[in-house]
Amino acid sequence: LFSCTVVAVLLSSVPLLELLQRVLDVTWTWPSPSEPALSSSEEALLCSAWLLTASLLAHQHSYNSEVHQPISLNLEKILNVVIFRKKKPALLLVGILQLLRFIIRQNFSSSLLVLIVQPTAQSSLESLPSEDDASLYPLTVRQVLSLVISLQNLLAQKDLLLSQTVVACLEALMEYLHVKNQDTALHVASQPWNRFLLFTLLSGGEKSFLCPEILRLVTLFARYQNNTVISQSEISQILQEATKANLLELPENISQALRLFLLQVQSRRDQIEPAQAETIQTLLETVPPRTRTSLKIPDMICLGGVAVSLSHIRD
Numbered sequence: 001l002f003s004c005t006v007v008a009v010l011l012s013s014v015p016l017l018e019l020l021q022r023v024l025d026v027t028w029t030w031p032s033p034s035e036p037a038l039s040s041s042e043e044a045l046l047c048s049a050w051l052l053t054a055s056l057l058a059h060q061h062s063y064n065s066e067v068h069q070p071i072s073l074n075l076e077k078i079l080n081v082v083i084f085r086k087k088k089p090a091l092l093l094v095g096i097l098q099l100l101r102f103i104i105r106q107n108f109s110s111s112l113l114v115l116i117v118q119p120t121a122q123s124s125l126e127s128l129p130s131e132d133d134a135s136l137y138p139l140t141v142r143q144v145l146s147l148v149i150s151l152q153n154l155l156a157q158k159d160l161l162l163s164q165t166v167v168a169c170l171e172a173l174m175e176y177l178h179v180k181n182q183d184t185a186l187h188v189a190s191q192p193w194n195r196f197l198l199f200t201l202l203s204g205g206e207k208s209f210l211c212p213e214i215l216r217l218v219t220l221f222a223r224y225q226n227n228t229v230i231s232q233s234e235i236s237q238i239l240q241e242a243t244k245a246n247l248l249e250l251p252e253n254i255s256q257a258l259r260l261f262l263l264q265v266q267s268r269r270d271q272i273e274p275a276q277a278e279t280i281q282t283l284l285e286t287v288p289p290r291t292r293t294s295l296k297i298p299d300m301i302c303l304g305g306v307a308v309s310l311s312h313i314r315d
């Protein structure tokens with residue numbers, strides 16, 4: 001979407017980065033009973049500012065572009081917007097979660113961002129951060145658990161764009177937890193609530209497991225759990241559905257998510273039976289490998305006056 005040159009030009013513009021900073025800062029005080037409500041175009045500007053900052057963060061990292069003026073953001077405030085929400089529109093949460101996902105993926109370090117980490121009210125009352133808190137720094141266990149619950153609640157809203165963003169954010173978070181503190185990753189992934197969430201997502205309509213967000217979520221749980229969330233029975237249900245489906249005709253987003261799920265369960269021999277291993281192998285040989293044709297599908301949508309790139313949110 002963004003070429004290296006465009007990113008370099010944007011990141012060298014101090015006025016642009018200062019403007020972004022001012023717009024992002026509006027988020028912390030909005031909506032507030034004492035301030036006039038934002039007009040819909042101001043709201044669109046706010047959402048765009050988060051989406052643009054998220055894109056710049058991702059691209060600054062891939063192109064290693066020079067930044068002339070960093071943006072400063074307070075981590076606790078970002079987390080609190082996601083945790084407490086307070087009637088924030090879905091698109092604003094999409095933008096904020098996109099940014100959070102890239103912040104996590106970059107291990108909370110970027111030359112575009114100055115991340116302000118305050119000692120939280122709770123941990124300053126206690127004498128020292130726990131060992132687990134220290135290993136997850138700059139996150140704390142309490143923040144991780146609150147964030148995960150909020151992400152699960154957002155998923156339960158079944159809004160497609162929000163779900164894609166939330167799943168991508170959860171993927172980044174679980175990867176971070178797994179690298180920093182495996183016990184916390186296992187604890188989060190093995191919560192019985194995850195199983196309940198999955199059934200909530202599968203309920204209603206003709207929902208099947210063959211949906212990109214559900215497959216990605218199942219893959220995520222299968223990777224980090226202790227077999228309490230995804231059991232043999234879900235795995236065999238997915239394999240059955242996949243066996244019945246015409247794999248060559250599946251949309252690319254589903255077939256890619258299915259491929260990653262199959263590779264994940266194949267890598268955990270303790271989660272599957274020998275007969276399943278054979279089915280998985282057969283399916284993997286049939287699922288078409290990733291092609292580039294999907295790039296031709298226009299993926300920009302317009303929401304509340306903001307253009308959003310779907311593949312950018314998804315991948």
Ligand SMILES: *[C@@H]1O[C@H](CO)[C@@H](O)[C@H](O)[C@H]1NC(C)=O
Binds near residue numbers: 105106107179
């Ligand atoms: C984040 O840290 C992990 C483990 O320390 C490392 O493998 C990974 O490459 C780092 N990612 C970035 C973007 O620096």
Ligand SMILES: *[C@@H]1O[C@H](CO)[C@@H](O)[C@H](O)[C@H]1NC(C)=O
Binds near residue numbers: 186
């Ligand atoms: C799986 O992990 C959860 C959360 O840590 C724990 O409560 C549960 O007892 C574990 N189950 C097994 C079978 O290890």
Ligand SMILES: *[C@@H]1O[C@H](CO)[C@@H](O)[C@H](O)[C@H]1NC(C)=O
Binds near residue numbers: 212251252297
């Ligand atoms: C899969 O991708 C197609 C084409 O990009 C899109 O129309 C469809 O909504 C996507 N399906 C899901 C469930 O995301």
